[in-house]
Amino acid sequence: MTRVIGLISGTSVDGIDAALVDVVGSQTDLKVQLVAGKTFPYPANLRSQILSVCSGSALSMAELAELDDAIAQEFATAALTIQAEYDRAELIGSHGQTVYHRPAGKAQKDSASGLMGYSLQLGRGALIAQLTGITTVSNFRVADIAAGGQGAPLVSIVDACLLAEPNISLCIQNLGGIGNVTYLPATGKGENKDESEIFNLGDGISGWDTGPANSLLDLAVQHFSGGTKTCDEGGAWAASGTPCQALVEDWLAQEFFRQAPPKSTGRELFGVDYFDRCLVEAEGYNLSPADVLATLTELTVASIVHSYQTFLSAMPDRVLLCGGGSHNLYLKRRLQSQLHPVQVLTTSEAGLSVDFKEAIAFAVLAAWRVRGIPGNLPQVTGARTSVLLGEINSCWHSWA
Numbered sequence: 001m002t003r004v005i006g007l008i009s010g011t012s013v014d015g016i017d018a019a020l021v022d023v024v025g026s027q028t029d030l031k032v033q034l035v036a037g038k039t040f041p042y043p044a045n046l047r048s049q050i051l052s053v054c055s056g057s058a059l060s061m062a063e064l065a066e067l068d069d070a071i072a073q074e075f076a077t078a079a080l081t082i083q084a085e086y087d088r089a090e091l092i093g094s095h096g097q098t099v100y101h102r103p104a105g106k107a108q109k110d111s112a113s114g115l116m117g118y119s120l121q122l123g124r125g126a127l128i129a130q131l132t133g134i135t136t137v138s139n140f141r142v143a144d145i146a147a148g149g150q151g152a153p154l155v156s157i158v159d160a161c162l163l164a165e166p167n168i169s170l171c172i173q174n175l176g177g178i179g180n181v182t183y184l185p186a187t188g189k190g191e192n193k194d195e196s197e198i199f200n201l202g203d204g205i206s207g208w209d210t211g212p213a214n215s216l217l218d219l220a221v222q223h224f225s226g227g228t229k230t231c232d233e234g235g236a237w238a239a240s241g242t243p244c245q246a247l248v249e250d251w252l253a254q255e256f257f258r259q260a261p262p263k264s265t266g267r268e269l270f271g272v273d274y275f276d277r278c279l280v281e282a283e284g285y286n287l288s289p290a291d292v293l294a295t296l297t298e299l300t301v302a303s304i305v306h307s308y309q310t311f312l313s314a315m316p317d318r319v320l321l322c323g324g325g326s327h328n329l330y331l332k333r334r335l336q337s338q339l340h341p342v343q344v345l346t347t348s349e350a351g352l353s354v355d356f357k358e359a360i361a362f363a364v365l366a367a368w369r370v371r372g373i374p375g376n377l378p379q380v381t382g383a384r385t386s387v388l389l390g391e392i393n394s395c396w397h398s399w400a
């Protein structure tokens, strides 16, 4: 058993999800026990700095260095706090804070960098290791990208190890700022799986980013509430409106939704500029704020359902939702309606916390990294090969 802390702040930039996890076994025999999970909100000024960088604001190298270390300090504090009342963790897996993600094949035309992707997560692991005294694995995406992959989604293999079912096929649908899916065919295997089966299992798995989940909704809520609200609690506001199907269909015709996997995205595409264009287009239909929220919710729903129908050979037997959007009851209801007769539940109902699944995944990936187990699924990320994910930042007093 290895006690690991998983840390991530996602594209919503709502705070650091920290999970203290006991990891047992390796892949097909993997088991995790969530000892403690907590979200540590960013201080308001740090959050607005991060959001402004994510929206493309220029930053000097000195400012970049300061931001990197300010984030690392918040991550280290989260790690120390989550384990304060428990036996100490041996390892930290820190995803960091994504501030820029350019998928492979999307280099700017005048760039000399070719078609390789680039993804930048701040909160350097070396500082987290020094501040906590715990060996820290960080920079999980770069090795996959260097191998020609998108660097995302990475959680798919952990989804497979923890959630695959012998007799039914599943889609594990994350509803964060951005949405992503892992498709898990029925394994056909009983309880006693041996190590080699992960490769059989890996064969039928697919996964990709589905597009915006909450990123545009959050921007809309902030806009219509004059900055007094950050999200549509429970989806109540959207539920009082009516989706404009014509707009949803227009938006769904865009390139990202038609592009076949492997694919990944971020706030660079589904961020402030995209939302501003949505608002302009919504004006043509005379929509109320509630109607705009309902329409953006419907875009999330339609993009997910359309991508399953287009990129899977058959619809799954069951969908398990996770991420903050699984608390949005209107979004969940619309997904249930559009996916009918597919059953829509949450990963919590399958024993894996909707709020801490990503943090748990990076704890597992860190444990795999130190044991030399590759963490990417090439058919998901598009990498040429499976690779070890993450850089190990040791700490001299780590094992004292």
Ligand SMILES: Nc1ncnc2c1ncn2[C@@H]1O[C@H](COP(=O)(O)OP(=O)(O)OP(=O)(O)O)[C@@H](O)[C@H]1O
Pocket: 009, 010, 011, 012, 013, 014, 174, 175, 176, 177, 178, 179, 214, 217, 218, 231, 232, 233, 234, 235, 322, 323, 324, 325, 327, 328, 329, 358
């Ligand atoms: N009670 C709630 N009602 C409605 N929406 C909610 C609720 N709780 C969280 N959310 C939504 O979930 C979002 C955060 O989800 P989550 O923390 O899974 O995203 P993330 O991890 O930052 O993003 P990603 O998975 O893309 O990296 C919030 O921004 C909000 O829109």
Ligand SMILES: CC(=O)N[C@H]1[C@@H]2OC[C@@H](O2)[C@@H](O)[C@@H]1O[C@H](C)C(=O)O
Pocket: 010, 011, 098, 100, 101, 119, 151, 152, 153, 154, 155, 156, 174, 176, 177, 178, 179, 180, 208, 209, 264, 265, 266, 358
């Ligand atoms: C670059 C980046 O941080 N991508 C995230 C983001 O958030 C959701 C979606 O976009 C996703 O695929 C990915 O995160 C998860 C944790 C992943 O890599 O599996």
